[in-house]
Amino acid sequence: MHLAYPAVLSALLFCTGLYGVLARRNAILVLMSVELMLNAVNLNLVAFDVWLSKTARDTLHSGQALTLFTIAIAAAEIGIGLAIVLAVYRNRGTSDIDRLRDTAEGHETDGPDSDAPAAEKAEATA
């Protein structure tokens, strides 16, 4: 198989993931898009590893090893990511990234209903 096919496919996958990260609002979908980008990289790693092993005989297949490594890290990462999203959802009742702007400059907890989430937050940390 020619190297171009997996390369184009991984580029497409990466662009799809990138679009998802930049454009989706739901935090879970953003995480899924991150996975897409990671997998695009994995695909590239495997494809180039095969291509390299054709030209040079004795390789360590480091591309494949790195792929396994990435998959393991991605599993851990998605676990933590989902846990955070769940905690945020429990706290705020939403997982919409556009509304999670606490780190904005000049941000203040607004409105009369800001007390209740603050109390919940205190409970959650306690």
Place this chain on the structure above:
Amino acid sequence: MTTTTLAVLVPLLPFLAAVAGLLLGRTAPGFVRPLAVLPTLTALVLAVLVAGRQGGGQAISAATELTPTGSIPIELSLYIDGFAALVAVLVGVVATCVQIYSTGYLRDDPRYPSYAALVSLFTSAMLLVVYSGDLIVLLVGWEVMGICSYFLVGHYWETPEARAASLKAFLVTKLGDVPFLIGLFALATDAGSFQITKVLGTVASGGLDHPTRIALLLLAGVAGKSAQFPLHTWLPDAMAGPTPVSALIHAATMVAAGVYFVARLLPVFEASAAAMVVLAVMAAVTMIGSGLCALAQDDIKRVLAYSTIGQLGYMTGALAVGDRGAAVFHLLSHGAFKALLFLAAGVIIHAAGTNSLAAMSRMSHLRDRVPDAYWTMSVALLALAAIPPFSGFFSKESVLGAAEHVATGHAERVPGSTGWIVLVAGLVTALLTAAYATRLWLLAFRGRGTEAPDHGRQPLSMTVVLWVLAVPSLAFGGLAYRTLPDWFGGRDLTPTLLTSVLGTGLALVGLLATYGAWQHTTALAARVPMGAVAAHPEGGAGLVEEEAIVGHEPAYGDVAYAADPADPGRLLLGPLYRHAAVGFHLDAVYSALFVRPVRAGASLVQFLDREVVDTYVRGAAALPRLLGAAVRRAQTGNVQTYVSALLAGTVVLAVAVLLVATGA
């Protein structure tokens, strides 16, 4: 023990008492009173022993150098001649009396432990000044006395009067001490030593290069310490301190340190005729001015303060005519009767509940309430007014006799003009002294009106001391004037006939004039009711005095003055009265000349700091702040925006790298 050991112990014991008092004051309050009285008493006994062994003979001199200190050596040294031995006895007597008196006077005072320790420290410093044979060691004692005076004047620091007075006393005396220090250095440079004996040896051999300059610099310090014109203004205000402090520090001992210093180094001053004339003029202005001021004061302690300034003027006058024997004779007798006057005044203030003479003149039977104070104060006032045979007569006549001796041209080293200045001023002051002493006595003890409040008898510790001090006030002069010349090795101190008759006659004139004026004005007293007494007349003496000082200004309009038409001083002084009451506006002049320019300078510096220097600092911060404000806008809180920016940046970098790599 050798005499040297005894002499070292004299200043050391009160010092150790002060340290122990400061350390133990809170933890062991039972030891405070014995620690205050006993070491001072022991120091007195030792000082008497030292004086007995010295006996007016050869000076005791001992020195040890602790460590090399550079060019001119500084040694811990003793130099005890007749002057030092007798002045130390006086300091011991007055300090012991004051410590005993204070146990009664400040019985209920919560700050008594630190007060007693500071008085002990002061006593130790004064004894150090008296015994020291090294000018730098003397200066140490001199400055320790200054700081003790500051703390003790400010003893009632809750009151604004005491705070202001302590600061004023400190600043004014320091103003004199700076030239004093420079003068000491100049003297030591010329003489090559700080040792008093060596300095005097250099002077005797004519080795002093700048006698006038040195003498005038030293005189500034002496004027500050001994409250001579024009640096005397702190002393009347220092009366905001407790009465025993006024008696010890601001009447009997510390203010006499300046006189004592000049007496020790008199040959240095005699080397310069100009310095002697300055000294004489200073003494004359001080004497007459303070006498006039004393006639117009309403606060009983301020009358005594101005009287102290005047009597110190007599001493500097005696020094100006080159007779240190007469000066120290007057110092000794004045120390005894002035301490007695102050301590008796403390008893009177406690009994009357006020420090205002105007209020006392409207109180009858005050003398029956405090018979001890009445009798002893009468003795002391007679001594002050120099009526024979009280001790003040002999010492004052010795001063006048010395002045006359010089004025008639019998002295070779001192110009005759100084003799005339001192003699005339001394005679005028004798008149004024008798007048204000009579006024004080009449107003305090011959008042008519409502009966004085009865608080029962005064504490024994306060009244016994008065009688102890009454003995030297009565008899010291008459007994001592024959033997003192042996101690001082100077001129005969026997009163001469001419000055005695003149002085006593003028004193009697002053006495009778005041009595006449009082007879004339006392009828007015009933018409103008006056008198405000302390809020807690049943309280301890210290509390009553504090309230009396604080209450004077709201009650009478001024700290020093009361608009009392029945005051005989008003009739005697006429239009001068109003000016004399405020010390001839000298404080106002100083305020205009020094205080206001300093304040204006301070506000200028404040302006420069706040408005000029700070502007640069703020300007330097303005650009970073603007940049920060611009960059802060990028923080929207939306993660996706950040990632987009990251992507855009990556793309730009990648394109740039590609372009560079391809060489486009």
